[in-house]
Amino acid sequence: MSLTDLTIVEAGERLRSGEVSSVELLEAALDVASRTEAQLHAYLTIDREGARAAAEAADAGLAAGDDRGPLLGIPIALKDNMCTRGLETTAASQILAGYEPPYDATVVSKLREAGAVIVGKTNLDEFAMGSSTENSAYGPSFNPWDIGRVPGGSSGGSAAAVAAGSAYGALGSDTGGSIRQPASLTGIVGLKPTYGTVSRYGLIAFASSLDQIGPLSKSVTDAALTLEAIWGHDPLDATSYAGEYPDLMSDLDRGVDGMRIGVVAEMAGEGYEPAVEQAVAGIVEKLSDAGAEIVEVSLPTVDIALSAYYLVAPAEASANLARFDGIRYGLRADGVTTEDLMAKTRAEGFGPEVTRRILLGTYALSAGYYDAFYGQAQRVRVALREEYATAYGKVDVLVSPTSPTVAFPVGAKVDDPLSMYLTDICTNPLNLVGHPGISVPVALDHQNLPIGFQVMAPALGEAAMFRAAAEVERLARFTARPELAEVVT
Amino acid sequence: MTWEPVIGIEVHVELATKSKMFCGCAVGFGADPNTNVCPVCLGLPGALPVPNRQAIEWIMAIGLALNCEVADRSVFHRKNYFYADLPKNYQISQFDIPVCHDGHLDITIDGEARRIGIERAHMEEDTGKSTHVGDGGRIHAATATLLDFNRSGVPLVEVVSKPDIRSAAEAREYAIELRSLVSELGVSDARLEEGSIRFDANISVRREGTEQLGTKVEIKNMNSFRSLERAIDFEITRQIEVLEAGGQLVQETRHWDEEAGITHPMRTKEGSSDYRYFTEPDLVPMVMGDAWVEEVRSGLPELPAARRARYIASGLDVDLAGVLSDSPKVLRDTYEDAVTDGASSRAAANWLTGEVTAWLRRTETDAGDFQLTGAQLAELIAIVDDGTVSSSAAKEVLEGVLDGEGEPRAVAEARDLVQISDTSTLEEAVDGALAANPDAVENYKAGETKVIGFLVGQVMRATQGKADPQLVNEMLREKLASLS
DSSP, rough: OOGGGGGGGHHHHHHHHHHHHHHHHHHHHHHHHHHHHHHHHEEEEOOHHHHHHHHHHHHHHHHTTTTOTTTTOEEEEEEEEEETBBBBBOOTTGGGGGGGOSOOOHHHHHHHHHTOOOEEEHHHHHGGOOOSTTOTTOOOOOOOOOOOOOOOOOSHHHHHHHTTSSSSEEEESSSTTTHHHHHHHHHHHHEETTSSSSTHHHHHHHOTTTTOEEEEEHHHHHHHHHHHHSSSSOOTTTTTSSSSOOOOTTTTSOSSOOOEEEEEEEESSTTSSSHHHHHHHHHHHHHHTOOOEEEEOOOOTTHHHHHHHHHHHHHHHHHHHGGGGEEEEOOOOSSSSSOOOOHHHHHSSSSSHHHHHHHHHHHHHHHTTTIIIIIIHHHHHHHHHHHHHHHHOOSEEEEESSSSOOOOOOOSSSOOHHHHHTEEEEETTHHHOOOEEEEEEEEEEETTTTEEEEESSTTTTTHHHHHHHHHHHHHHHOOOOOOOOOOOO | EEOOOOOOEEEEOOOOSBBOOSSBBBOOOOOTOOEEEEETTTTTOOOOOOOOOOHHHHHHHHHHHOOEEOOOOOOOOOEOOOOOTTTTTTEEEEEHHHSSEEEEEEEETEEEEEEEEEEEEEEOOOEEEEEEEGGGOOOOOOOOOEEOOOSTTEEEEEEEOOBOSHHHHHHHHHHHHHHHHHHHHHHOOTTTTSSEEEEEEEEEEEEEOSSSSSOOOOEEOOHHHHHHHHHHHHHHHHHHHHHHTOOOOOOEEEEEETTTTTEEEEETTTTTOOOOOEEEETTTOEEEEHHHHHHHHHHHHOOHHHHHHHHHHTOOHHHHHHHTTTTTTTHHHHHEEEEEEHHHHHHHHIIIIIHHHHHHHHHOOOOGGGGOHHHHHHHHHHHHHHTTTTTHHHHHHHHHHHOOOOOHHHHHHHOOOOBBBBBBHHHHHHHHHHHHOHHHHHHHTTTOOOGHHHHHHHHHHTTTTTTTTHHHHHHHHHHHHHHH
């Protein structure tokens, strides 16, 4: 077993016992990166120098008795839509090529404060718009389980890095499933917390009312302790939650005896691969055996959630991305007039999917269409929220597949946006209602491709969600790791 | 048939908060370009707005002073348009749920009260500032544009009147009253020349007696109350001329050219007609609540209209009440104190708005720096009333007091300005004047009573002007009567 197979918890134990240093953990991860990046392209930037300095500082701190907690000395990767002071941050877009932010995102400050070692910035679909990481302006990432397949997206780079071992954990952002779906497709844990619990300050916005940062990791416990390090009220984010935060760790080992677990009836059937349905059903049966009460729950509005999502998200994006105009930073095209300069910069700087969504969102907000499109979508969110509230009157958590399919081949859906959008059908309703959800790997299909199981909870219901997710992890006994061929250079 | 102008005014008030609307950057006029900026007001990727509580309180104060309703819950919207000095290419503003709505402002025009309705007052952020370089700063021919984002994100309150204004003079009065109100509230520098208060007017005309509104034209770039009035007058005349010539007006925005004294069409911003407003997802709705509204209401200072009414009730005429009400606060406070110390309200107001204000102007002293207490002013008025000093000598006494020479009575004595009011002291001078001017005495006896003025003058000269002329007059009349 190599160091990079360790969970954050295991790595932390070895750091504290003196068995291993942070620098050694980092070297092992960087070694994996240098062996796999040519195949995977998980990273857009690797900050070897910065990471080494942080690892040395962590080792020195630990030696001096300054133990900042579970992330101290742990190499972590960041999706490249989180601002890092002085370190290129592009959101995988040409329009931000070479852009070095003058400030750290709140999550980055918190990670640094916790002593984490930031390895680098991972690849994503441009501005997090996509489900396969193929929309990156800098080329796609690939799935460590099968490099002919996508790692999911938009946090595909973070997922591939954690699955391959070039980071011990990572942060991603989830607007419609962008953490959970790639985690599912790469056999790791991925969590979208309750909206408002993790600061969005410094996250390059896609859709402000849906975006949420969360961890990708090898274990449920790792996800919980990473979340504890990054969440909390932030005065720099007006939508940040200012009340009591749940205790994530107390119920992790409690099991599901007596829990009421709802299976979402609409998240099955046409479009779902049999292997996915079987794996999910198998886990549900085991949960029942472990003492949970299983209830079938119907959420009819989730069938139109995807349509609502593809109005709300592009509408907000059309305004959020308006600032990229070539005037103050990033790419600047030549123009005869200011308007010309802006138009050309945007035409050159944005890729086709981003352009498509800006146009869609602009249209949805236009005079005369607002009520039929954006207004209607907002009403769907209200209806959806009521439906979930009713469901959570009967059950503690809901479960479903994370994605209807396993990882699909590179190029299979790039020319068919609708089929690409459908890969997020189980994940995006939660963004519309702001609830937390976690994907836990439970099985491999016949092609040796991982299948994820989603556990959902009401807003701030993370304790119950983690309690169930930890049991799913124990019952599934999923320990498989992708085998990567050595690249001969 | 005559034409009736229908005018509405939009006022933008920059709030003088310490920090900007959605970030911690300082608000201030005159700093070096792009020094009061941060990721938020530069629209850098990932930056988020956090509302300024002080600004929200101040827009509530403006709304309450304008007799508006304060909404229980108010929402920010994004107003989308591309412009180089708008860093996010959307402005955080308000759309259908402004902080304040439905109020009014009373103005007086030709001695008559007029009530102008207030549609709404909403909160937004200011843009940066573009300076076009080359060819006289005109945008079409500019060779470069300089951008300064110091102003970007400064809190801005937009007050929209109802179309209740019927003349340029009313518009001017409304603007003056509104400016005086916001400066009284202490929420804005309200300086037209610095752009911290800006007025736009919407103007249409219709046949008198009809209800239907005519085609509306918006005019911009009026940098003084006078140019507001001139621009509106020009525009009313222009519209009537077009219509009477059988022409049609176009709904447009026109630019006031101060030098030429005309309005001309502005280049319309492309696509500006559809701002695609939607709820600002980076902010949560503001919940005002009765307790907060009442807290703001109870902190409001006395407003100009109420103060004028109070002055008038205490015995000042309308004009004097107006002038005093518009005087600096320190003068008004001195007025209140002097009246409390027994001075007549009229005398105190006259002194402060007349001699004191003139002295401040002459000596270029800031109103905040002068030292005249209410007690001193009351004493000054008292020594005039009791004849200790003459009215003209009192002006000198005032100067002495303002120069820090001491209390009025002491200054009068030190400067030797006390009138001789003692009849026995004056007796000699009066007798002397009568003896030295027998012709005058004869003329008086013959019924030419006017000569008494000449005799008073003689006594005044003999006493180096220190005699109380009133008293001298009385003594002379008595003596002359006894001589006849």
